[in-house]
Amino acid sequence: MKLGNLIDAFQPAKGPPPQQxxxxxxxxxxxxxPMLILAAAISAFAGAMEAGTAFFLGLVIDTALASGPDAFFTSGNLLVILGALGFFMLVRPVLFGLSAASNAIIVQPNVNPLVLSRLNRWTLGQSVRFFDDDFAGRIAQKQMQTASAVxxxxTxxxxxxxFALASLLGSLALLGAIDSRITLLFLIWLVGYFALIxxxxxxxxxxxxxxxxARAMVSGQVVDSITNIKTVKLFAHATHEERSAQDAMVKFRDTALEFGYLAAGFRFCLMTLAGLLPVLLIGATLLLWRNGMASEGDIVAAGAVSIRIAQMTGWVSFTLMAIYSNVGEIENGMKTLARPDRVEDMQKAEPLQVTEGAITFDSVGFAYGRDLGGIRNISLSVKPGEKLGIVGASGAGKSTLVSLLLRLYDGEDGKILIDGQxxxxxxxxSLRGQIGMVTxxxxxxxxxARQNILYGRPDASEAELIAAAKQAEAHEFILDLEDGQG
Structure with missing residues (x-):
């Protein structure tokens, strides 16, 4: 199996999405x-190599000072030289390469489609009410935004x-080998760092x-205007739509500024704390060296560790800030997408069997969950082959009857039968597959044009496709169409 296929990117999820x-x-x-845990383990091993880098630098320095310029490259130091070369030229590159491959080949290309396909599959199963109550653009934005954030x-x-946790543990072990007091200083600094975080x-x-x-609302407002652009132009409401979109953009800008002020304050505090670490660790090791309790190699090792961790502190902290930002986006998307608003099939639902096509509304009532409006106590029989026209004022419930027949909503009272079912x-x-509807x-x-015509029957033949186009008097002009995408 190829590395890129170790995660099934389109595997369906079981059950509904939890709302925690x-x-x-x-x-x-x-x-x-399993693959995420494996990738994390490889990354942790690579992170531990940071302490190994400082260890070998210190070991080489101490060996060089002990041997002198003339005796360093001799057989007595062969083990140290080969160990350092093997670490820097083999062990470290292999681990970092494996870490990069696991992330770039196994994780990133698969996690996004995995999450997006599951969110999209769940969203498509929501009831019509779910889509009636929200912007189409906002729902789409939430899917993309949440998948990207996850x-x-x-990653x-x-x-x-x-990587960072393994680096910290490795650094603690290395500093402990130098002197426990250096380790204590490092631990005190870590307490301050985690308090800041x-x-x-x-x-x-x-x-x-x-x-x-706020960002999703901007997308929803813009997409809503573009989706209904003919109505916008017919009512000469371009200025009105621009104002509505701008109001949403103002709110997004305000929230972005609030986030920006917080991020700037975080960066300042973080850089101040990061600058303190090399001062503490190198200064303390120099004092130990002055008192004969640390070697020159220990100074190099402590310096390498402290500078690397100070540099890594900024990288890790901004990544943690990005992770928390993404967690906020996931929670925001979860509130919209994970809530159940569905018309579900019964556990033992059977396919509809249409033999004649008789339809019966038996004391049907539906008011969209409200006390007023909708329809109440409707009883109606439509015989097979019978043509029936239903008239009434706007909002009287004509469309509601059809929606209930199609089970776009579940009725609140009574029942609807087709051939007694x-x-x-x-x-x-199976129900909707037996009903043809023109809205x-x-x-x-x-x-x-082909995909639109075949939407009702994707398995139709070429001859049936052309016959349908001719019946709709569309065949001739379809032949003259050009691809607008080039």
């Missing part, structure tokens, strides 16, 4: 966890958190969630 962060992450990443959290936890990151998470919500007990796909609105997917 931990459960939601387990749901969207189910099936990928991918970023997964950064592997690349940075696992603990204060800033929850606030980053909160403000990131607000920023994500209660439609609540049949599969929705008031012209629905066209942004796809080819």
């Amino acid at each position: 962060l931990g459960g939601f992450l387990r749901w969207v990443l189910a099936g990928a966890w 991918t970023s959290v997964a 950064e936890m592997i690349n940075v958190v696992a 603990r204060w800033f990151l929850p606030r980053v998470r909160q403000r990131s969630g607000k920023r994500a919500g 209660d439609i609540a007990g049949v599969t929705q796909d 008031q609105e012209t629905a066209m997917f942004n796809r080819s």
Whole structure:
């Protein structure tokens, strides 16, 4: 099996998505966890090599000083030389290469489609009410945004958190070998560092969630205007739509500024703390060296570790800030996408069997969950082959009757029968597959004419496709169409 196929990027998830962060992450990443853990382990081994770098530098320096310029490259030092060469030219490059490959080939290309396909599959199963109550653009933005955020959290936890924790543990072991007091200084600094992280990151998470919500609202507003552009132009409301979009953009800008102020403060505090570490560790090792309690190689090792960790501190902290930002975006997307708003098939639902086509509404009532409006106590029989027209004022419930027949909503009272079968007990796909419907609105997917015509029957033959186009008096002008995408 190829490395890129170790995660099944399109494996369906089991059950509904939980509405708590931990459960939601387990749901969207189910099936990928073994490879994520393996990638994290490889990254941790690579991180531990940072302490190995400082160790070998210190060992080489001490060996060189003990041997002198003339005796360093002799057989007595062969083991040290070969060990250093093997570490820097073989062990370290292999581990870093494996870490890069596991992330770039196994994790990143697969996690995003895995999460996005699961969110999209769940969203497509939501009820019509779910889509009626929200912007189409906002829903789409939430799917893309959440999938991207989950991918970023997964990859950064592997690349940075696992790497950094292993580096810290390796550094603690190395400093402990020099002197326990150096280790104590490092631990005190770590307490201050984690206190800083603990204060800033929850606030980053909160403000990131607000920023994500505002960004999605901008997308929703813009896409809504573009989707209904003919109506916008017919009512000469371009200025009105521009104002609505700008109001959403102002809110997004305000949330982005709030996030920016927090990020700038975090960076300043972080750089100040990072600059303190080399001063503490190198200064303390120099004092030990002056008192004959540390070697020159120990100074080099402590310096290399402290400078590397100081540099890594900024990298790790900004990555943690990005992780918390993405967690805020995941939580924001989860509130929209994970909530159940569905018309579900019964556990033992059977396919609808149409023999004659008789339809019966038996005391049907539906008010969209409200006390007023909708329809109440409707009883109606439509015989096979009968043509029936239903008239009434706008909002009287004509469209509601059709929506209930198609089970776009579940009725609140009564039942609907087709050839004696209660439609609540049949599969929705089999029900809708037996009913042809032409809506008031012209629905066209942004796809080819062929794909639009075949949408009702994807398995239709070429001859049936052409016959349908001719019957709709569309065949001739379709032949003259050109691809607008070039």
